[in-house]
Amino acid sequence: MKKDVSFALNYALNKGFQIHPGALELLERIDINDLEMVIKQIVREKSIQKRFLINQDDLESFLGLKEDKKLDAEYRILFDPTSKITTAEGIDGYNAFFANRFQKLKKIISNRPEAKLLKTISSVIATKPKEDVYLCGLVNERRAERNITKLTLDDPTGSIETIIFDIDLQKKAEGLLIDQFVMAKINFGKNGGFIVKDIILPDIPEHTSNRSDTETYAVFLSDLHIGSMYFMEKELNDFISWLSSPDPIARKVRFILICGDLVDGVGIYPMQDKELVLIDIEEQLKKTVEILDKIPKHIKVFMFSGNHDPGRRALPQPAIPQKYNSDLWNRENFFMLGNPAMVSLNGVKVLAFHGQSIDDVVRTTPGLSFDKPAKVMRSLLQARHLSPIYGGQTPLAPEVEDMMVIDEVPDIFHAGHVHVVDLDLYRGILIVNSGAWQHQTPFQAGVGMMPTPGMAVLINLKTFKVWTKDFSSED
Ligand code: D5M
Ligand code: FE
Numbered sequence: 040m041k042k043d044v045s046f047a048l049n050y051a052l053n054k055g056f057q058i059h060p061g062a063l064e065l066l067e068r069i070d071i072n073d074l075e076m077v078i079k080q081i082v083r084e085k086s087i088q089k090r091f092l093i094n095q096d097d098l099e100s101f102l103g104l105k106e107d108k109k110l111d112a113e114y115r116i117l118f119d120p121t122s123k124i125t126t127a128e129g130i131d132g133y134n135a136f137f138a139n140r141f142q143k144l145k146k147i148i149s150n151r152p153e154a155k156l157l158k159t160i161s162s163v164i165a166t167k168p169k170e171d172v173y174l175c176g177l178v179n180e181r182r183a184e185r186n187i188t189k190l191t192l193d194d195p196t197g198s199i200e201t202i203i204f205d206i207d208l209q210k211k212a213e214g215l216l217i218d219q220f221v222m223a224k225i226n227f228g229k230n231g232g233f234i235v236k237d238i239i240l241p242d243i244p245e246h247t248s249n250r251s252d253t254e255t256y257a258v259f260l261s262d263l264h265i266g267s268m269y270f271m272e273k274e275l276n277d278f279i280s281w282l283s284s285p286d287p288i289a290r291k292v293r294f295i296l297i298c299g300d301l302v303d304g305v306g307i308y309p310m311q312d313k314e315l316v317l318i319d320i321e322e323q324l325k326k327t328v329e330i331l332d333k334i335p336k337h338i339k340v341f342m343f344s345g346n347h348d349p350g351r352r353a354l355p356q357p358a359i360p361q362k363y364n365s366d367l368w369n370r371e372n373f374f375m376l377g378n379p380a381m382v383s384l385n386g387v388k389v390l391a392f393h394g395q396s397i398d399d400v401v402r403t404t405p406g407l408s409f410d411k412p413a414k415v416m417r418s419l420l421q422a423r424h425l426s427p428i429y430g431g432q433t434p435l436a437p438e439v440e441d442m443m444v445i446d447e448v449p450d451i452f453h454a455g456h457v458h459v460v461d462l463d464l465y466r467g468i469l470i471v472n473s474g475a476w477q478h479q480t481p482f483q484a485g486v487g488m489m490p491t492p493g494m495a496v497l498i499n500l501k502t503f504k505v506w507t508k509d510f511s512s513e514d
């Protein structure tokens with residue numbers, strides 16, 4: 040027996056393990072440099088499972104020699120903005136952009152019975168109807184005054200100022216985002232003025248989600264921030280080694296989705312260079328490839344762009360351009376996508392959006408906070424829009440088509456950006472904010488943001504059972 044294998048054998052025996060002869064034969068074939076890592080990882084995983092025999096099967100799966108052919112791993116890219124970006128210019132560009140937003144959302148809301156009574160804003164202004172009518176508009180202004188709320192709505196025919204008296208409706212109006220699309224029930228009051236009787240959001244109809252036929256797992260990650268001095272390299276590497284371990288769930292993983300901020304980027308925030316260990320984008324992406332290349336090749340890795348990634352800052356964002364790192368684009372198991380994008384994994388539709396607008400929505404809406412991003416994502420689903428507010432911190436490009444409208448109802452809605460793992464289920468849609476792999480930054484500490492980094496979110500695509508696996512506390 041070779042000396043190096045006897046080390047592995049002794050290590051396992053000392054930990055109370057038996058090694059099957061078939062496993063020993065495989066151990067002898069492992070590169071000496073990897074042997075220690077392999078045996079320690081297997082022992083650690085099997086100790087957790089309390090199974091003290093290491094057999095051939097464990098090693099085959101660890102080494103990626105064995106792939107369960109019974110597990111489906113079929114994917115389709117349903118939407119990617121990368122090749123669709125054709126930004127218009129100036130005022131005309133924005134007019135066209137908001138007109139498209141209005142049309143798309145009006146079409147979505149037209150499925151509701153009330154939509155039969157829809158009138159345009161100009162006709163409501165002209166006819167001053169005493170009976171209830173419905174109109175649609177984008178919220179232009181919302182103003183609370185003593186005990187009433189004034190709401191101004193715009194459609195392509197005009198602009199209307201309305202008044203809300205009802206306390207509950209005023210509360211509902213408080214939660215409306217500027218430039219969000221709404222339908223309002225309205226009449227012309229006795230004392231003059233248009234009175235709001237109801238506010239209706241496009242929302243999600245009750246949804247029965249698509250499921251995978253097999254118990255294939257997808258792992259949801261976000262915000263690696265490679266290049267930052269706070270990037271949790273060891274924890275991410277531990278996660279990646281776990282993928283090759285005999286852990287029964289690891290063996291069923293076929294997809295990984297990384298929801299943006301792969302790298303920390305350069306010049307994203309003032310004084311960022313003081314917090315970088317890799318100071319240019321090429322180096323950061325090279326490191327990214329080095330790390331992600333260790334993911335077993337039978338796992339498909341989908342990477343979406345975030346505000347720290349190169350390409351462009353405004354939404355929708357293209358995929359990280361090939362010119363910065365062609366390896367990211369060359370690997371057979373890597374898929375480079377923009378933001379937002381939609382993929383189907385064994386028939387399960389996943390909407391991926393980095394989540395930039397969460398910042399603006401939290402800042403302008405009472406009752407929402409950074410530590411509960413799933414709640415914010417729920418309100419984006421209700422608005423059927425990923426980034427309603429124009430003119431906040433989130434730059435929006437005046438695309439001819441508003442690609443931030445949630446046209447198609449997803450089965451899973453995945454975001455990141457705020458670095459907090461949070462889950463929710465809304466009308467059959469699984470909402471996942473997948474956290475980060477970056478320690479709390481001084482900025483976040485200064486504003487009291489408490490990230491939950493180093494956690495992988497694992498979803499069984501057949502049962503929608505969710506596991507979070509914490510790598511942050513391991514040594
Ligand atoms: O953003 C992570 C979170 O922290 C997100 O909610 C924005 C916020 N953040 C972080 N740094 C800043 C600065 N300098 N200004 C404003 N907001 C900030 P991420 O995109 O991962 O950096
Ligand atoms: Fe981030």
Ligand code: ZN
Nearest residue numbers: 300345346456
């Ligand atoms: Zn971000």
